[in-house]
Every structure is written in structure tokens, then in C-alpha cells.
Amino acid sequence: MTKLTHIDSKGQAHMVDVSGKALTARSATACASIKMRPETLEMIMTERHAKGDVLATARIAGIQAAKRTSDLIPLCHPLMLSKVSVEFEADPELPGMRVYATCKLAGQTGVEMEALTSVSVAALTLYDMCKAVDKHMVIGEIQVLEKRGGKSGDWSLGAEESTIPVDVLPISSALEKASDQNIRVRFFAHLREQVQRDECVLNCHELPIDATVSDVIQGLVAQDACLAQAFANESLLVAVNQTMVDRNAQVHPGDEVAFFPPVTGG
Amino acid sequence: MIRIRVQPEVFNAGQEIDAITHARSDIGAVVNFIGYVRDFNERPDVVALTLEHYPGMTEQSLQEIAKSAQERWPLEAITIIHRIGRLTPGDPIVLVAVASAHRQAAFDACNFVMDYLKTQAPFWKKEHSRSGDYWVAARHSDSDAVRRWENANE
Known part of the structure; x- marks a missing residue:
């Protein structure tokens, strides 16, 4: 069974010693949703709001929050983030906004807490900016969508067999579509x-049309130094859909x- | 008839041959090969090995090797059993049994199946020796053996 890594053998909270872990490229994407009245959403999108540009403010809040995660979450390591991006998607069916945050770094620990904190604070800022016109907004569905790099390898919500019935999984339709476009x-x-993982997912958008095995290798090599080093070995064999092929396939x-x-x- | 199995459990060669020949009077020859774990390989003191494979592709690949053998020789049956997981010196790893009306086809086909299994089927051995663990390197002699069949085809 998987253990809680923040609890030591005596059951007490402790910060995990990561000094022995390999430095790898890591990234994590999280999302949150904020339900609101259709008129409020309309107001945000047309930038007619009295407090000014709601999304620009929430975006900056999300970026700042990612950087402050270790101040807020007790056992989180302070990290040197190399990138934080915060995106918004209006979803008229919710109705409301979906917030996505991606955090990246080359380091020894994962960045999903930073991504989660970022979307949470961006959503809170949206609430703050709009509370004068809509007091019934609901923030919810805060979750990690994807994690790359590190010892446990790549993980994404769509690629995982879930025990939760699919119809209650709050994945945005855009991300669901993206998972059919992936190469396992x-x-x-x-x-x-050597590459410290059993598998990973490569998005087809990152590949040219009529992509070959060589393009997949190039895409992998670009992901991190560990993969680049492993693929320098030219004797590696390749199988597509469990049949051995050459690199032009x-x-x-x-x-x-x-x-x-x-x-x-x- | 083609029988393919990939399993951690030991196999019984006698039972497998009986299964091939049971109630058959048209089989004139059964040739079988059994591979065993040696206590010396790349290093002299191998204490165990672990066999990793690619589930799904392994079975498919063995099935295809057996089919190519059937296309090449008049065969009555082929059984391929390959073990996976941790094995120790003296343990049987692989069984290939080939049945035909005449011995020459059975001998050749058995040889052919082993040559292709060694270079096409996705199995990898990690040997555990007293001086440490290492992944076994592929042998040139194995790919040369396969080339022999390919040249014979032309």
C-alpha cells in the first residue's frame, strides 16, 4: 500500500528529505472551476467590470500564489519555479470560469501543490473581483490534471483508470479530447x-502530421536530459502497437x- | 496446433509432449529444446536472474514465430512455453516442442523457433551475480543465427 510520505515511522509530521533525489524536469497542471451567474460571466468576458480587468488580476494572483506555496502548506519545500502559467476558459455550460495552472521546474520534488495553490488563489481572486455583482459564486473541482517527471513518472487524470464513475469526473471537455490525441x-x-519511468504520454500536437517513430524520439529527447541521454543509444528497438518496426514507421x-x-x- | 504460454511457473516437458501426441498417429517426430539457467554467463557467479517481458507483445510475437515455422515446414504442432520472473541456476526457462511426420522438419523448425525467439520476442534478462546485478547484453551470434534463415529464404 502507498504510504503517506509526510508522516514518519512514529506517525508524526515531517518534511521529506529530498537531497538524495535526482534533479529532473518536472511539471504539474491543476484546474479549478468557479460557478457564477451567466450575467457575471458575460461581464468578465466583455471586460465591463467596475474593478477592471478581472482575468489579468486573477492571473497575477495565481502566479504569485504558486511562488508562496511553501509559506502556506506546512510541509511543502520552497521551490525555484522556472515557469508558472495561469489560463482561464469560459464555460457557458457550467456556467462559469475554469482556471488552469501549470508549474514547471528542474528539481527534486513535484510541483502539484504549487499548481493547486495557484488555481485556488486565482479562483479566490475571481471571487473577490466579482463578489459585488454575484454573491452566489461557488469555487469547486480543484484537482491535479497532469504530472510529469520524477521517480513516480508521468501521470494524467484522463489516462488513469478511475474508480470514480466517469460522468462525475469534472475534467474539462478540452482535456478529455486531448487524451485521444496522445501517444502512450x-x-x-x-x-x-535509465529513464526512471515505465511509460509517459506524448501529445500528438507536439508532433508533425505524418509523424514517424523518429519524430516521437525527438519529442521525448526534448522533454528532459534523462531521456536525451538514454536515446543516444542507437541499438534501442521499437514496437508500435506491439509489433517491431523501424524508425521510419x-x-x-x-x-x-x-x-x-x-x-x-x- | 500452436500452444503459447508465458508463465512464472515451472513446466513439465513430458506432459507437454504427451499433450502434443495424445490420440495422434500421424506424428512421426517430436523435437524439443529446453533452455536452463546457467551459473556462469557474462560473469562467473550468477546466483539468479529476473526475466522481464512486454505482456501482450510477447505472446503475439511467439505466435507469429510459430506461424512462420508452420509456413516453412509441414508441422503438426508447436508448443512454446517461456518463463518470467526470478529464476535460479538449474531452472528451466524455455521449452520449444515441434511435431512433424518426419524428423528433419521437426529438427529444423525447433532450431528456427529458438533463433527467432532469441532475437524477436520481447524478453530481457537481468542477472544477479555475487559482484552485482546487470542486464544481459544481446549476442551477435544470435542475430547471425537468424540471418542464416533469412538468407536460406532468398
């Missing part, structure tokens, strides 16, 4: 150990691409 990349044996959205060293069975 798997690693085996020595390569798996075409890759399509939804394909499973596996890389591995020459086989040694028998």
Missing part, C-alpha cells in the same frame, strides 16, 4: 531503469510506442 510511450528493461494518435534494448530471452 512505454519503456522496458535497462531503458526503463508511422505513428498515429492513440498508438502505443514501446522502446527497449535488444531482447535477451530464451
Whole structure:
């Protein structure tokens, strides 16, 4: 069973020592939603609000909040974030706004707490900016959508088999669509150990049309130094949808691409 | 008939041959190969090995190797069993049993299946020796063995 990493053997809270962990490129994306009256949403989108540009203010709040996460969450490490982006999406069906935050760094610990804090504070700022016109706004559905890098590898909400019925999963339709556009990349044996992950997901938007295995390799190499180093080995074999192919073979959205060293069975 | 199994459990070669020949009087020859874990390989003191594989692709790949053998020789049956997980020296790893009306086809097909299994089926061995763990490197002699069949085809 997975243990709570912030609790030590005596059951007391402690900050995890990450000094022995490898420095890897990490990123995390979180989202939050804020329900509001359609008129309030309309007001934000047409920038007719008395307090000025609501979204620009909430965006800055989200960025500032990500940087202050370790001040707010007791056992969080202070991090040197290399990027924080905060985006908003108007969803007339909610009705309301969806907030997405992506945090990146090269470091020894994950950045999902920063992304979660960022969307939370951006949503609170939206509330603050609009409370004069709408007191019934509801902030909800704050969750991590995707995590990349680190020992536990890549994770995304859409790619995971969930025990929660799909119809109550508050994933935005845009992100759901994105998951069909993904290529599942798997690693085996020595390569798996080298890249420190069993698999990862490559978004097809990052690849050219008529992409080949070589393009997938280029996309992976661009992701982090660990992958770049592993793919310098030219003897690696590749299988697309579980059939061995060469590097000129075409890759399509939804394909499973596996890389591995020459086989040694028998 | 093609039988493919990938399993951690030990197999019984006698039972597998009986399963092939049971109630058949047209089989004139069964050739089988059994591979065992050695206590010496790249390093002299191997204490165990762990076999990793690519579930799904492994079975598919063995099935295809068996099919190509059937296309090449008149065969009555092929059984391929490959073990996975942790094995120790002396443990059987792989069984290939091939049945035909005549011995030459059975001998050749058994050889062919092993040569292709060694270079195509997604299995990887990590050996545990007294001086540490390491992933076994592929042998050139194995790819040379496969090339022999490819050249014979032309």
C-alpha cells in the first residue's frame, strides 16, 4: 500500500528529505472551476467590470500564489519555479470560469501543490473581483490534471483508470479530447531503469502530421536530459502497437510506442 | 496446433509432449529444446536472474514465430512455453516442442523457433551475480543465427 510520505515511522509530521533525489524536469497542471451567474460571466468576458480587468488580476494572483506555496502548506519545500502559467476558459455550460495552472521546474520534488495553490488563489481572486455583482459564486473541482517527471513518472487524470464513475469526473471537455490525441510511450528493461519511468504520454500536437517513430524520439529527447541521454543509444528497438518496426514507421494518435534494448530471452 | 504460454511457473516437458501426441498417429517426430539457467554467463557467479517481458507483445510475437515455422515446414504442432520472473541456476526457462511426420522438419523448425525467439520476442534478462546485478547484453551470434534463415529464404 502507498504510504503517506509526510508522516514518519512514529506517525508524526515531517518534511521529506529530498537531497538524495535526482534533479529532473518536472511539471504539474491543476484546474479549478468557479460557478457564477451567466450575467457575471458575460461581464468578465466583455471586460465591463467596475474593478477592471478581472482575468489579468486573477492571473497575477495565481502566479504569485504558486511562488508562496511553501509559506502556506506546512510541509511543502520552497521551490525555484522556472515557469508558472495561469489560463482561464469560459464555460457557458457550467456556467462559469475554469482556471488552469501549470508549474514547471528542474528539481527534486513535484510541483502539484504549487499548481493547486495557484488555481485556488486565482479562483479566490475571481471571487473577490466579482463578489459585488454575484454573491452566489461557488469555487469547486480543484484537482491535479497532469504530472510529469520524477521517480513516480508521468501521470494524467484522463489516462488513469478511475474508480470514480466517469460522468462525475469534472475534467474539462478540452482535456478529455486531448487524451485521444496522445501517444502512450512505454519503456522496458535497462531503458526503463535509465529513464526512471515505465511509460509517459506524448501529445500528438507536439508532433508533425505524418509523424514517424523518429519524430516521437525527438519529442521525448526534448522533454528532459534523462531521456536525451538514454536515446543516444542507437541499438534501442521499437514496437508500435506491439509489433517491431523501424524508425521510419508511422505513428498515429492513440498508438502505443514501446522502446527497449535488444531482447535477451530464451 | 500452436500452444503459447508465458508463465512464472515451472513446466513439465513430458506432459507437454504427451499433450502434443495424445490420440495422434500421424506424428512421426517430436523435437524439443529446453533452455536452463546457467551459473556462469557474462560473469562467473550468477546466483539468479529476473526475466522481464512486454505482456501482450510477447505472446503475439511467439505466435507469429510459430506461424512462420508452420509456413516453412509441414508441422503438426508447436508448443512454446517461456518463463518470467526470478529464476535460479538449474531452472528451466524455455521449452520449444515441434511435431512433424518426419524428423528433419521437426529438427529444423525447433532450431528456427529458438533463433527467432532469441532475437524477436520481447524478453530481457537481468542477472544477479555475487559482484552485482546487470542486464544481459544481446549476442551477435544470435542475430547471425537468424540471418542464416533469412538468407536460406532468398
